Amino acid sequence: MANTRGSEAVSRQQTGALAQNKVLRNTYFLLALTLLFSGATAGISMAMGLPHPGLILTLVGYFGLLWATSALRNSAWGLLAVFALTGFMGLTLGPILSSYIAAFSNGSQIVLTAFGGTGAIFLGLSGYAVTTQKDFSFLGGFIMVGILVAFLAGLGAVFFSLPMLSLVVSAAFVLLMSGLILWETSQIIHGGETNYIMATVSLYVAIFNLFISLLHILAAFAGER
Amino acid sequence: MELWQQIALAAIAVAVVFFFGPGAKRMAEESPSGTWQDWWTFIKIVAVVVLGIVLMILFLRG
CATH class of the missing domain: 1.20.5 (Single alpha-helices involved in coiled-coils or other helix-helix interfaces)
Known part of the structure; x- marks a missing residue:
């Protein structure tokens, strides 16, 4: 009798671990596809010389598509919403990259360094959370409140034209997005996140913001005009 | 604006x-509120990230 219960518990644990591995695998796969897709849309917008849609349209499009993804997360339409969101973010990224390349003599080098740095930071942090299996759920409140405050401070920096505050917000975003990568990966591993569409969006947003913030910091400290 | x-x-x-x-x-x-050790781990990870960014800046400055 005891043996039967023991084997049932082991079986349940194995089923749980398999389900979490499946979420992690699906998340990484979808993340890779969305990154490739947004890279392609960024490349298209750069090649076509599309203008930046402006902060307001960007934010409305971003929050609208984020809401749509969240609403459709349990259906196949959720996948379409993820690609719409990441494609849109790629489109808005193209003009930003073009402006950095045009504004700095070492602009291409800055973009490539930020790209490589973002990849290294993501792989390092996500790999750390996966291999150590450490629980980073304690970061949840700190990250969410931090993102809200940093986002409002970022809007304030644009509103009042404060470049120094904007740089501080970028530094804060690097810290917060690093925490978000650790937290989200940990959530997937420990069963806190079971929807791979939402996990992908969360990690994609972290990578996107990390890249933009790194670009800003690298240009501020190492940009040559 | x-x-x-x-x-x-x-x-x-x-x-x-x-x-x-x-x-x-x-x-x-x-x-959940993390322990002192949990936060210390996070601080160490962030320090490594910051060090990486400093190295990137130094690399770009040549």
């Missing part, structure tokens, strides 16, 4: 606080 853009930005800021504020507050209240 034009007046309508300033008003739109302010409206977005209010909307973000209105829609995301309660969720962030709830999450802050409900998420």
Whole structure:
């Protein structure tokens, strides 16, 4: 009798671990596809010389598509919403990259360094959370409140034209997005996140913001005009 | 920045606080408080990230 219960518990644990591995695998796969897709849309917008849609349209499009993804997360339409969101973010990224390349003599080098740095930071942090299996759920409140405050401070920096505050917000975003990568990966591993569409969006947003913030910091400290 | 853009930005800021504020507050209240060791691990990880960024800046400056 005891043996039967023991084997049932082991079986349940194995089923749980398999389900979490499946979420992690699906998340990484979808993340890779969305990154490739947004890279392609960024490349298209750069090649076509599309203008930046402006902060307001960007934010409305971003929050609208984020809401749509969240609403459709349990259906196949959720996948379409993820690609719409990441494609849109790629489109808005193209003009930003073009402006950095045009504004700095070492602009291409800055973009490539930020790209490589973002990849290294993501792989390092996500790999750390996966291999150590450490629980980073304690970061949840700190990250969410931090993102809200940093986002409002970022809007304030644009509103009042404060470049120094904007740089501080970028530094804060690097810290917060690093925490978000650790937290989200940990959530997937420990069963806190079971929807791979939402996990992908969360990690994609972290990578996107990390890249933009790194670009800003690298240009501020190492940009040559 | 034009007046309508300033008003739109302010409206977005209010909307973000209105829609995301309660969720962030709830999450802050409900998420487990980490131990001193947990936070120390996080600080060490962030320090490595910062070191990486400093190296990137030095690399770009040649």
